[in-house]
Every structure is written in C-alpha cells, then in structure tokens.
Amino acid sequence: MVCLFTIRCFGQTQLEINQRAYAVFLKSDRKLNSVYQAVLTKHKSDKEFTKNLRIAQSTWIRFRDAQMKVMYPDRNSTYYGSIQPLCWNTYLKN
Numbered sequence: 001m002v003c004l005f006t007i008r009c010f011g012q013t014q015l016e017i018n019q020r021a022y023a024v025f026l027k028s029d030r031k032l033n034s035v036y037q038a039v040l041t042k043h044k045s046d047k048e049f050t051k052n053l054r055i056a057q058s059t060w061i062r063f064r065d066a067q068m069k070v071m072y073p074d075r076n077s078t079y080y081g082s083i084q085p086l087c088w089n090t091y092l093k094n
Helices: 014-042 047-071 084-093
Strands: none
Touching: 014 047, 014 084, 047 084
C-alpha cells in the first residue's frame, strides 16, 4: 500500500483520516490525564501543591479551549471543509 498523504498512512478517505486523527488525540489525552493523576497521587500529602496544580491545570484547559476558538472560530460546518476535524484534533494533540 502506497501512502502519499503522510509517512504513517492514516487512511484513504478524509473520513478515515479524520477518525485516525481523533484516535491519536484521544490516546494522547488519556496519557496526559494518566500523568496528571499520577502526579496528584504522588503528591497527595502536599495539599498546597495539589491545590495549585489543579488551579494551573484548570487555567490551562480554559486557555487551550480559548486558543481553539481563535484557531477555529464557530462557523457553519462548511466554512472549514472536511479537513477541519483533522486540523482540530492534530492541534489538540500537540
């Protein structure tokens, strides 16, 4: 199978490419959450640290979501085209 889109062939249709990008994002998100939970568990006796970590992570998530709105403002579904889910999930993964 020759893949011209990327070195790692995601699929042959835009739908398959979008689905693969979403799966890669979910895997990264699960890993991020796992590390976050491990840090909270490791430092559970340090209440000030865990309180501040929770605040920092909550702030980061709000920033990330706001950044996504800057990159992809709410528009009708045809504005960005069928590649938008790939772009959205790739940006979120990083």
